[in-house]
Amino acid sequence: MSEHIVFLDDDGLAPSTTLKRPDCEHTWQQFSYTHPDQVLEHLKDATVALTCSVPLREEHLRQLPKLRMISLALTGRDIVDVEYCEAHGIEVSSVPGYAANTVAEHSLAMILELFRRPAAFTRLMRQVHAGEKPHQNIYFNHRIRDVRDKQLAIIGSGPIAMRLAHLARAFGMQVLFEDRGGKRPGPDCRPMAELLKTCDVLSINCPLTPETYNLIDSPQLALMKQDAVIVNTGRGGVINENALIEALQNGRLGGVALDVVEVEPLHPSNPLFQLIERDDFLLNPHIAWSSEDAMQQLMDSAVDNISDFVARQANAKRIRSA
Template identity: 45%
Template sequence: MSEHIVFLDHDTLGPEVSMRRPGFPHTWEVHGRTAPDEVAERAVKATILIVNKVPLREAVLDRLPNLRFVAVAATGTDNVDVAACRRRGIPVSNVRAYAVHTVPEHTFALILALRRSLMAYRDAVAAGAWQRAAQFTLLDHPIRDLNGATLGIVGEGAIGQAVAQIGRAFGMRVLFSAHKGRSDMGPLYTPFEEVIERSDVLTLHCPLTPETRGLIGEAEFARMRRRPILVNTARGGLIDEQALVSALERGSIAGAGIDAVSAEPPPPDHPFMRLVNRPDFILTPHVGWASREARQQVADQVTACIEAFVAGQPRNVVT
């Protein structure tokens, strides 16, 4: 049989990424973007559906009688009702390990920019402060080495491990956090509360689950005795966002680098938007994953997952 493949949000991969079409008989339908109320109409003939962030809920699945397989062009599958797909016998696959370079590199771009006050010094130069200083340097904002600092990592997967490797190369002391509330994870892990208290840089690389939602809130900010830099390149819901704003404004943390927000894009009244002109706060638009190389890997893995399913050997199945 010929498969009918529909990609609902191809624009999420960017125009420079080329997606290889599968090597079996098929028809191919691509949409740059798809609104939630357009999903059922556009996907009604699909036997194979590709989505990145488009929501695929049970009410829509009820209207897709031909659907046999869902390929998610991302690692996270929270936009897909996986349980509803399981009940219907529809396998769901994702892409894996494509971000083990791009996310750690973005993480350290944020860490270095904040630790060395790059935004503050760039703004100072643009405002003419260097010329007014009449000397060879400006020393108006803090500059701290990474060497000798303590790096706390929440999330011990491939990305967390890669962040640790880079941190050690800078001469940082690395602490992997035990899961919050757990004390039985062995000597390779440091209790969560201790990591919060000892870290000069705290970076999040864990999935968003019911257990990790709101992982960092008022109580955690109150324990951050070393005024760390907080970096989140994982999921926005891991942090109580209003609590982060309050912590930064009262000086409980030295800075924050954020690449994931609970609502993306954030609305104009989101609490983070009142911080965007602060030099100790960097908000990037969920691009930590998005190097050209990583996006090409995503595209290649999606095609491979589709071919594996049609060959009767599905891979990266999350259902």
């Protein structure tokens, strides 16, 4: 049986990504992007859907009787109504853990920028070159700190959190984890309030759930040291952004770096842009996951998931007919 595979949104790939084809008999169709009102038209003959970001909800799925498999070029499966798929024999696969190293590296890069300030000093040199700042012998415009011996508190316990811990320890940082309300014992785990009071860096590397929504709010920020920094490469809603803006503007934090925000894609009207001119504030458009290396691994794995599905289906058919 030949599969008809439809890739719904190849605009999610970097130009450097090589897209291989599944190891099975198939026809292939791909689109730059698929809007919600185009899902049914694009998938009407598909047996397999491949997507980076297009949601597939029950109202679509129940009108696609030929669809047998959805391959997500993602870690999670929240953009698909998985319960409906399970009830109707549609397999849903994802690529958990593919971004562990790249997001951890991005987190560390943000930590280093907030402590060492190389980009901030480059902006200063541009201003000196333009005559906007004085030329002088020594510059102390930005505070520079070593990360060695600083305490990194991580909220999260998945592959990204573990990789960040490994990298931070290589720089000589003391790494501790939030104990998830006493559910995670161990010598390197501490209650949230204790971590907030003692940490030099707070890194958010956990999913967004009802329990973690606004986990870091005004009372939690008030516990932190005045020169502590916060890095969030997890999910935006874990931090109350209005409280974060207020804390940084009032000098109650040493710096903030965000790769994620509560409402994405990041819009120019977002209140966080009040901070954009500050050298102690970094704002990225959710790109920590998207290194060339990680993206290639992601797409290779997403396509391999299709090949594995087809091979398992063929093997099961042989067994039934034997």
